[in-house]
Amino acid sequence: METAPQPAFDLQDFLPYLLNQAAEATSRAFQTTYRAAYGMTRTQWRILANLGKFGAMTARDICAISHIEKTKVSRAVATLTAQGLITRSASPKDRRAELLALTDRGRTVFADLGQHAIRHDDALRAAIGQDAAASLHVTLRRIIALAEAPAKTGLPGQLAVNTPRSI
Amino acid sequence: METAPQPAFDLQDFLPYLLNQAAEATSRAFQTTYRAAYGMTRTQWRILANLGKFGAMTARDICAISHIEKTKVSRAVATLTAQGLITRSASPKDRRAELLALTDRGRTVFADLGQHAIRHDDALRAAIGQDAAASLHVTLRRIIALAEAPAKTGLPGQLAVNTPRSI
DNA sequence: CTGTAATAGTTGCATATGCAACCAAGTCAA
DNA sequence: TTGACTTGGTTGCATATGCAACTATTACAG
Numbered sequence: 001m002e003t004a005p006q007p008a009f010d011l012q013d014f015l016p017y018l019l020n021q022a023a024e025a026t027s028r029a030f031q032t033t034y035r036a037a038y039g040m041t042r043t044q045w046r047i048l049a050n051l052g053k054f055g056a057m058t059a060r061d062i063c064a065i066s067h068i069e070k071t072k073v074s075r076a077v078a079t080l081t082a083q084g085l086i087t088r089s090a091s092p093k094d095r096r097a098e099l100l101a102l103t104d105r106g107r108t109v110f111a112d113l114g115q116h117a118i119r120h121d122d123a124l125r126a127a128i129g130q131d132a133a134a135s136l137h138v139t140l141r142r143i144i145a146l147a148e149a150p151a152k153t154g155l156p157g158q159l160a161v162n163t164p165r166s167i
Numbered sequence: 168m169e170t171a172p173q174p175a176f177d178l179q180d181f182l183p184y185l186l187n188q189a190a191e192a193t194s195r196a197f198q199t200t201y202r203a204a205y206g207m208t209r210t211q212w213r214i215l216a217n218l219g220k221f222g223a224m225t226a227r228d229i230c231a232i233s234h235i236e237k238t239k240v241s242r243a244v245a246t247l248t249a250q251g252l253i254t255r256s257a258s259p260k261d262r263r264a265e266l267l268a269l270t271d272r273g274r275t276v277f278a279d280l281g282q283h284a285i286r287h288d289d290a291l292r293a294a295i296g297q298d299a300a301a302s303l304h305v306t307l308r309r310i311i312a313l314a315e316a317p318a319k320t321g322l323p324g325q326l327a328v329n330t331p332r333s334i
Numbered sequence: 335c336t337g338t339a340a341t342a343g344t345t346g347c348a349t350a351t352g353c354a355a356c357c358a359a360g361t362c363a364a
Numbered sequence: 365t366t367g368a369c370t371t372g373g374t375t376g377c378a379t380a381t382g383c384a385a386c387t388a389t390t391a392c393a394g
Binding site: 007008009010011012013014015016017018019020021022023024025026027029030046049050052053066067110113114115117118120121124125127128132133135136137138139140141142143144146147 | 179190196281
Binding site for chain 4: 058059060063070071073074075077078091094096097098
């Protein structure tokens with residue numbers, strides 16, 4: 001007997017794979033910008049951008065918002081602090097937590113990179129078409145939301161594996 | 168004077184960022200599968216999947232198809248070989264190159280993981296809706312294609328940065 | 335042929351990451 | 365209060381990764 005007539009798996013149709021390739025391609029392109037200009041890493045740039053957008057907050061908040069590993073945040077914050085881009089001040093409410101905020105220089109850097117990012121994003125949207133870009137935006141957000149609140153979906157937990165909080 | 172009225176940058180609308188989050192969320196969920204079952208890494212799984220889909224080929228081909236760094240491929244291939252999942256044989260045409268192919272066990276593993284992957288992908292598509300999934304698929308491919316052939320697009324090279332081949 | 339440039343892969347090294355274990359501070363019931 | 369449990373962050377360690385330098389071939393101009 002031959003093997004059962006299972007549908008063959010094609011990596012080129014596997015969404016996680018395609019998402020990764022697209023993410024890598026677009027992120028790496030922009031990475032050269034903040035890397036060349038400020039020697040920043042992807043994680044650092046994201047934390048800077050989050051602080052720039054939402055204002056002062058704690059490392060824990062950054063983790064919750066951006067889904068970056070706690071240790072990754074911890075180390076990136078240490079580096080950003082050393083570079084004088086952010087300050088850490090003990091939270092008045094909880095002495096365990098530290099409030100993170102951009103310094104003047106941090107704000108300047110954010111403003112600069114933010115403009116580059118906008119141009120980069122515009123170029124990408126133009127290249128794939130505004131309609132496709134808009135719908136991509138919506139779908140990506142939905143996927144991210146699914147991973148965030150797995151319990152609310154009808155998913156068999158496939159997407160939810162290894163989300164420590166939920167166990 | 169206040170700062171110029173530049174549009175504020177919002178990370179939550181930045182496609183590279185959203186792509187990364189979605190890619191991470193979906194890939195990590197599936198990662199637990201091949202990791203728990205075969206102790207494989209993401210790169211290893213992808214190489215296995217490429218060989219499973221396209222048949223024997225050289226490391227160079229894998230790089231071209233999957234856009235994985237050559238050193239990453241080199242090391243993953245070494246590991247996969249050590250695990251008895253693939254074999255390497257000198258290419259008859261070019262003594263520098265080595266032809267990579269799945270072993271019987273490699274094919275078995277690929278078949279197994281492939282089925283899991285299909286189920287995983289189906290769950291994801293169902294969760295976001297078939298229409299959205301289909302259009303996502305198309306858009307992602309387009310983005311990937313843009314990065315591959317930057318010269319053909321009207322892009323100002325934004326997406327094309329650091330593609331060694333092109334310089 | 336012969337010397338130079340390009341190519342397939344590998345490896346050294348410095349950095350980035352993930353996970354588990356670990357502090358210190360807060361919470362809460364009894 | 366006190367003692368068990370949770371939570372914000374950090375650190376140790378093993379692994380993964382990126383880039384540059386290097387070896388072995390192959391390609392090719394003259």
